[in-house]
């Protein structure tokens with residue numbers, strides 16, 4: 001029997017809920033099933049890392065969960081709202097108001113100052129930035145004395161902290177990270193992970209992060225393992241060693257499966 005997530009009151013405490021989500025790229029002989037009936041819920045106020053071998057479907061998973069890409073089957077619910085029922089404008093608004101993104105490559109606008117980059121999502125939404133809130137967010141990421149600088153005048157870690165402040169400024173329910181520490185050195189990466197951890201512990205927001213790094217994953221409450229577009233296991237309160245061990249086995253399994 002297929003597994004189903006029971007969702008009593010609309011979202012049942014889940015910030016994001018994927019129910020039998022599939023994604024097939026291409027058609028006929030060229031069809032690739034990047035996600036194969038994935039059912040998983042992310043409870044509010046939790047930090048989840050998503051891991052798996054190259055090509056296992058992590059990016060596709062993140063894009064479908066965040067409403068950046070449409071599944072070919074199943075449904076994604078964000079805060080109780082079924083994304084497949086939304087028109088493009090409503091989806092854009094929902095993403096803007098309820099979701100924050102942090103990417104490996106920071107994706108800051110080089111010609112804008114730090115302050116302008118951070119408040120950009122508010123201005124795009126036609127909302128006047130609340131000075132006290134912007135101050136609090138920049139304080140939290142430790143950038144208050146850099147507000148007039150351009151991204152090129154900052155280190156990689158500082159640029160990623162700007163990106164995190166930009167992701168938090170709309171007070172999103174969920175922050176999605178796509179390898180947020182991938183371009184950073186070890187100690188700067190740890191600062192960013194502590195910050196993401198704080199987002200969950202301090203304000204009860206939900207973080208879902210794709211990573212290749214077992215140490216990064218150990219900052220999460222739970223690690224979800226993907227292989228061949230399916231969820232093949234998880235670890236609760238993982239240590240880096242446990243994650244690395246599981247990844248080694250998954251990697252070997254993926255290699256054997258592709259032979």
Ligand SMILES: Nc1ncnc2c1ncn2[C@@H]1O[C@H](COP(=O)(O)OP(=O)(O)OP(=O)(O)O)[C@@H](O)[C@H]1O
Pocket residue numbers: 025026032033034052053054055056057058059060061
């Ligand atoms: N636009 C696309 N068209 C066709 N196939 C695609 C497309 N995007 C991804 N795929 C395929 O879907 C599968 C999953 O890809 P995805 O990028 O989600 O994996 P991943 O786990 O994020 O990989 P990596 O760790 O290497 O970034 C792969 O087999 C990939 O080749």
